[in-house]
Amino acid sequence: MHSEEIEVRTGSREVVHDLTETCQRFLTEADAVDGLLHVWAPHATAGLAIIETGAGSDDDLLAALGDVLPRDDRWRHRHGSAGHGRDHVLPAFVPPYASVPVLDGRLALGTWQSICLVDTNVDNPVRRVRLSYLAG
Known part of the structure; x- marks a missing residue:
């Protein structure tokens, strides 16, 4: 197994941050062949999604989360903004992990799929993500 923790700066706004190139670079540096990439966000307020980016789906995801989980005063958990x-409810909808097959050293994603960190917590501008390659 090869594992590494990376730092992701998400800033002070809600974001869907594409990690796909970083994940592929990690696999290249790990001399990956066939196996599994596991991506883990050790945070109570962030998640990981496999989603299309750049064509509006990332913004649509944030809008849908805003509809399902509005940023208002209904929440019992009240510290922060x-x-x-x-x-803190987000990870029940967008889990803090994702696993992707690796074939011949490449992520076996579909044509429009990307691995993304989903961060709606505007109070925490820096995140950690653990990448782990498990050889087959």
Whole structure:
């Protein structure tokens, strides 16, 4: 197994941050062949999604999360910025992990799929993500 923790700067706004190139670079540096890439976000307020980016789907995801988990005062978890309690519910909808097959050293993603960190927590501008390659 090869594992590495990376730092991702998400800033002070909600974001869907594409990690695909970083993941592929990690696999190249690990001399990956066939196996599995596991991606883990060790945070209570962030998740990982396999989604198309750049054509509006990333913004649509954030809008849908805003509809399902509005940033208002309904949440019992009340520290941080207004509506921050919804960020703690996010991982139940967008899990903090993703696993992707690796074939011949490349991510076996579909044509439009990307591995993305989903971060709605505007109070935490820096995230950690652990990449782990498990050889087959």
